[in-house]
Amino acid sequence: MSVTEINSPAATTRLSAAFRAPTAGSPPIWLMRQAGRYLPEYRATRAEAGSFLDLCYNPRLAVEVALQPLRRFDLDAAILFSDILVIPDGLGQPLRFEEGVGPVLMRLEDTADVARLSLERMRAHLEPVYETVSRLRAELPRAVSLIGFSGAPWTVATYMLEGRGSREFHLAKYWAYARPEDFRVLVDLLVEATVSHLSAQVDAGADVLQLFDTWAGVFDDRGFAAWVEDPIRRIVARLKARYPQVPVIVFARGAGARLAGLAQRLGADGLGLDPTVPLAWARETVQPETTVQGNLDPAILRIGGEAMERAIDDILAAWRGGRFIFNLGHGILPDTPPQHVAALVRRVRGEA
Numbered sequence: 001m002s003v004t005e006i007n008s009p010a011a012t013t014r015l016s017a018a019f020r021a022p023t024a025g026s027p028p029i030w031l032m033r034q035a036g037r038y039l040p041e042y043r044a045t046r047a048e049a050g051s052f053l054d055l056c057y058n059p060r061l062a063v064e065v066a067l068q069p070l071r072r073f074d075l076d077a078a079i080l081f082s083d084i085l086v087i088p089d090g091l092g093q094p095l096r097f098e099e100g101v102g103p104v105l106m107r108l109e110d111t112a113d114v115a116r117l118s119l120e121r122m123r124a125h126l127e128p129v130y131e132t133v134s135r136l137r138a139e140l141p142r143a144v145s146l147i148g149f150s151g152a153p154w155t156v157a158t159y160m161l162e163g164r165g166s167r168e169f170h171l172a173k174y175w176a177y178a179r180p181e182d183f184r185v186l187v188d189l190l191v192e193a194t195v196s197h198l199s200a201q202v203d204a205g206a207d208v209l210q211l212f213d214t215w216a217g218v219f220d221d222r223g224f225a226a227w228v229e230d231p232i233r234r235i236v237a238r239l240k241a242r243y244p245q246v247p248v249i250v251f252a253r254g255a256g257a258r259l260a261g262l263a264q265r266l267g268a269d270g271l272g273l274d275p276t277v278p279l280a281w282a283r284e285t286v287q288p289e290t291t292v293q294g295n296l297d298p299a300i301l302r303i304g305g306e307a308m309e310r311a312i313d314d315i316l317a318a319w320r321g322g323r324f325i326f327n328l329g330h331g332i333l334p335d336t337p338p339q340h341v342a343a344l345v346r347r348v349r350g351e352a
């Protein structure tokens, strides 16, 4: 082991070990959206901050909410408390979160709107986020990983082009299929922004990275190759050149059969699997190639009880013995009882 490996927290965590070799015994566990509204203490801190974005840009309070789930549950990682949409906000496309609606942005209409965005502005605007990462790293025990993250270009672009969350993605798909030259200008900017954002998080102390491509599942072959795989592959290559020791997990929700061979095509160290991915297929096809992460249905976590125990045991039985990180297949739902999360962690640890 080299000196840099010994000094890096990544060398010492259960989570980082899962990228190198099959985990003996129970797998490491963390949960997407493990900080958030299902915790009463989150709601209190959020009220103190004012708005959700004020919380994201307040290092003291963002550190607090990121640590809250670790005080309650025996988790192997903290994840930076932020949002994928701080990138457009930082680039100069103002963002607000409306109660009951979600994110709202002034949507981009042409490449002149793209040209007004600025990477320099983003780097300065996101300083509080990097401050949050370094304070978090200082607070966390060395055995606990700190996950930095970013949205992948396609998913972030959908919000920038639609102006809000979407179901059909008519505008974003129009850019992708009918205006590919214009769309490439935006995606290229987002590749640069993502590399910059993730690099700054590693420099501040993040030891594992995850890219969220929540809306990756809406494309045909050509669209998926051009607007999901190509930008992510470029981002991962740039990160690997600078930080070869930092594992990168890609969560391409809805990728389905395209998960086969995907880790190699992207250069990724792990793939997040959504709840619809068949366990046996993933064991035979995906797990030999990479670390699998997932994939309990958040709706089943919310239900709890025997249905949850069965679903957890199915995942453990299928993936134990290979490279494996236990997680949900998507983020925790806001009305999830915290005691269900406690029961989940105990069961994965083999304690219940």
Ligand code: 1CP
Binding pocket: 031, 032, 033, 034, 035, 036, 037, 046, 052, 079, 080, 081, 082, 083, 084, 085, 097, 102, 103, 149, 164, 165, 166, 212, 214, 330, 331
């Ligand atoms: O307090 C509140 O009311 C805000 C709710 C909230 C929270 C807690 C939002 C608004 N974002 C977050 C935090 C967040 N978002 C984290 C960090 C915390 C953690 O994991 O513990 C992360 C990693 C995200 C990532 C994120 N934001 C994604 C990708 C992952 C996913 O769940 O699919 C996406 C798509 C967003 C956009 C977003 N932010 C918030 C909302 C309501 C949405 C979704 C809007 C939509 O459905 O289109």
